[in-house]
Amino acid sequence: MDSDPENNKLKLVNVALLIVATLLVAKVVTALFMSGSGKRRLPPKVKQGIPVVGGLLRFLKGPIVMLREEYPKLGSVFTLNLVNRNITFLIGPEVSAHFFKAPEADLSQQEVYQFNVPTFGPGVVFDVDYSIRQEQFRFFTESLRVNKLKGYVDMMVTEAQDYFSKWGDSGEVDLKYELEHLIILTASRCLLGREVRDKLFDDVSALFHDLDNGMLPISVLFPYLPIPAHRRRDLARKKLAQIFANIINSRKKTGSSENDMLQCFIDSKYKDGRPTTEGEVTGLLIAALFAGQHTSSITSTWTGAYLLRHKEEYLSSVVEEQKQLLRKHGNRVDHDVLSEMEVLYRCIKEALRLHPPLIMLMRQSHSDFSVTTQEGKEYDIPKGHIVATSPAFANRLPHIFTEPDKYDPNRFAPGREEDKAAGAFSYISFGGGRHGCLGEPFAYLQIKAIWTHLLRNFELELVSPFPEIDWNAMVVGVKGSVMVRYKRRQLVVD
Known part of the structure; x- marks a missing residue:
């Protein structure tokens, strides 16, 4: 056993330097890897306010309130952290096609709707x-x-x-x-x-x-x-x-x-x-x-x-x-x-x-996928995220529906048909696609x-x-x- 204090101190310094060097190398390698063609363009994140639980509190306060606040700032794709889970919102037909059309192996209902099991049986x-x-x-x-x-x-x-x-x-x-x-x-x-x-x-x-x-x-x-x-x-x-x-x-x-x-x-x-x-x-x-x-x-x-x-x-x-x-x-x-x-x-x-009546629709993502916004921004949605859209919010988008807060049944009349003019999944009161x-x-x-x-x-x-x-x-x-x-x-x- 080495009892030389100076030698022990030198060894600790060397270990510390080795750890720091390893972390720096790892960071550089990661940065180089991410800067290549495989770089993930993650959606912007909702600011939590209170650390750890801020996102959950904002969600429980009301998803629609949160969407109204964040959509003008972050756009049609953004992520909210709920303690240990991430929910990525896809708002509007331009970014929702995968949500509605993806096979169950990629986006599934089962995990996110488990709370229904005690009721349905x-x-x-x-x-x-x-x-x-x-x-x-x-x-x-x-x-x-x-x-x-x-x-x-x-x-x-x-x-x-x-x-x-x-x-x-x-x-x-x-x-x-x-x-x-x-x-x-x-x-x-x-x-x-x-x-x-x-x-x-x-x-x-x-x-x-x-x-x-x-x-x-x-x-x-x-x-x-x-x-x-x-x-x-x-x-x-x-x-x-x-x-x-x-x-x-x-x-x-x-x-x-x-x-x-x-x-x-x-x-x-x-x-x-x-x-x-x-x-x-x-x-x-x-x-x-x-x-x-x-x-x-x-x-x-x-x-x-x-x-x-x-x-x-x-x-x-x-x-x-x-x-x-x-x-x-x-x-x-x-x-x-x-x-x-x-x-x-x-x-x-x-x-x-x-x-x-259903203001949110959700899926569990089992694979990575990408979406492109109306403005041409491309985002990568990681495997493991909960993916969500909101009929209550998406049904009132002004670039889809004229005067979206106004009651106007004629918007669906022949020759006008605003829900079809912007393509599939513009009107999602009954969901759409596979589900x-x-x-x-x-x-x-x-x-x-x-x-x-x-x-x-x-x-x-x-x-x-x-x-x-x-x-x-x-x-x-x-x-x-x-x-x-x-x-x-x-x-x-x-």
Whole structure:
């Protein structure tokens, strides 16, 4: 053992110099490597403010607030650090094509939507690998084919007639409350089945309410956190599974068959011939109801609020369209008649542009890829990033939509069609590409069926202030009540 202090000191200095030299060489080599053709052009980063947690705090404050602040400064591609994760935002059609078109091996949904698993249940959607998930999406697609939708429309029309028959000759109602309740009734009949609609509606509605309230912002980060809302969610999920198991067994035992999504899922088979299990059927139904219920009720409410706010400009046009259809088809309202309602369709589509219920779409990146902005800047997005886009923000880009904050359904009219002029993925209320919303046709038909009945049978007036956006909800909707004064009428056809 060397006891010479000077010699030991010299050795420490030499070691220190060697470490410094190694770091310098490494840095130079890295710099030389990065300066070549392989240099990564990373997107600009959002300033965090508070170290480590600043990005998370800004995100929790509200993604749209953050996007409004950063987009003018950083452009259409930028990265936000969330403690130990990076989210790279791609805003606008010029940089979003890969987001919507990339195969699952490159950009996947499964990791980022794991928080849905406790609600939907095991063995379905985001709790299975991609090949199984694709087969389950095929079950959804088959349950929403045109021949099925025609039967669903008849149920939608009947539910609307029954529901609004309980209104008096005149009065005031909270339109938001009324539409929420009508749509859960309609969804129960079309999706969950006759047994639920006729006998178990109150029980099942209460259980779905507990499921709904068990999906909180904190659930996205900690879906299994032992809090009361999550415990109620888990208990409700268990009870729903038992209810649907009983219905499925009863149908199979009696050989009965119904025209509803439940029956479609019961009859579905995987490519290897395996039938769906009771648990899978229950999970798929819950996923279908979650995907459609909020979207339809929120969009129905916004559609009504905007029509009643713009009576002369747009409501009159929608009513005139109804008169023309009455002259052509009489009082008949079915799938084909609803499909002719282009003016009403554009009014619904514009409400959805301004207020898409899902304000963020996300994927997990499994490979590096590059994007080029409208200005010609090219950025490399590293493997491992969460990649996100925002319908709520992208749908209001001024270089895509004229006066983007204005309600203007005619922007979708033939000859103008602003959503198509800038290319694919300009309008993304229903997503797009590989993961476009399968329930889009169902949603439009449901909203059309409801508003066709209201427009033909009632004069309506908005008596409360125009509603605000409820940014605090997981599915962004309408804040507060939407009070409407109604008077029953017979639509006159000249």
